[in-house]
Amino acid sequence: MLSDRRRLVLRALIEEYIARALPVGSRTLVERYNLGISSATVRSELSLLEDMGYLTQPHTSAGRIPTDYGYRAFVDDLLKDSNIKVDESTLSQLKDCATDLDDLLDKTSQALARLTDCMTMLVPPRFLSVDIRLINLVPLSQSRLLVVIVTDDGQVFDRQMDIPASCTPESIQRTQELINKLLVGRNLSFEREILPSELKDVQDDLFQLVVSEIMICLKEKNAIKAHPLGMSHLLGKPEFSDPACLMPILEELEGDTLLLRVFDDAVHSDKPVVRIGHENDSEALSSVSVIANRFGQDSHRGLIVIVGPTRMNYSAVITAVRAAQDILKDL
Structure with missing residues (x-):
């Protein structure tokens, strides 16, 4: 169980790493985040977080980056935080992109790809x-x-x-x-x-x-049929600067095995289902996180799936997914 201070330091480091994709040191956290503690205390907390498995240090002289375990603690806090509401501007953008009922799903999927900066798949209710x-x-x-x-x-x-x-x-x-x-x-x-x-x-x-x-x-x-949008967003991430790193993920998507793996959990959960890195069943997906959420009710339920690097902006993605769920609730 993390103390409030340790949780604060972990959250700040993850937010910094999400924003810049560079290892984070104690000095950066003290200068950019109002933690209310000294640099020495931050260094001590970072060392303890590393010992506990929440962080890792890619190089001896470098700062630290989150592990899948660290991201999991961060995401669990986001999902439990009842104060995180659907952003009105996000909701407005999605509505603007989904005014035509005939292509509501397609436009919502396009809007999600743009808002999350990740790859998006949307499975219509008729396919469930x-x-x-x-x-x-x-x-x-x-x-x-x-x-x-x-x-x-x-x-x-x-x-x-x-x-x-x-x-x-x-x-x-x-x-x-x-x-x-x-x-x-x-x-x-x-x-x-x-x-x-x-x-x-x-x-x-x-x-x-x-x-x-x-x-x-x-x-x-x-x-399980869906057409992914936003592949270019993944190609633009530093983690996938080498297209060869993305090939195993594309192979998973071509066979629809990714959707099969999240299907049962997501359609039975009211909250977004988040699988981070090695939490995915396939080693090919160890470098990505998958966020899935159902929309609609009863036999008219569909599935929203977002795929991005483990360094994705979880708060923004979960907010956008909840907005899309609200848009599509009466489909």
């Missing part, structure tokens, strides 16, 4: 849930089945699956009729916890197997 029109089960062989899913907006998905050789055409037909009875006309979300209870309660192995495949199919082929 679908309305089912029809499901067909087509036997391909004694142990192979084709599942065909048609949605109300005209999308058609299919997936092949293995089934027990003991399944008869009659059992497949019964399963198809029951699935259509329970799902047609309903909104089906890709969130694991809100699978309709009627489906969970059916005591039939083939039925449960097919339902599981339907969820996997929809989640893989429709749920």
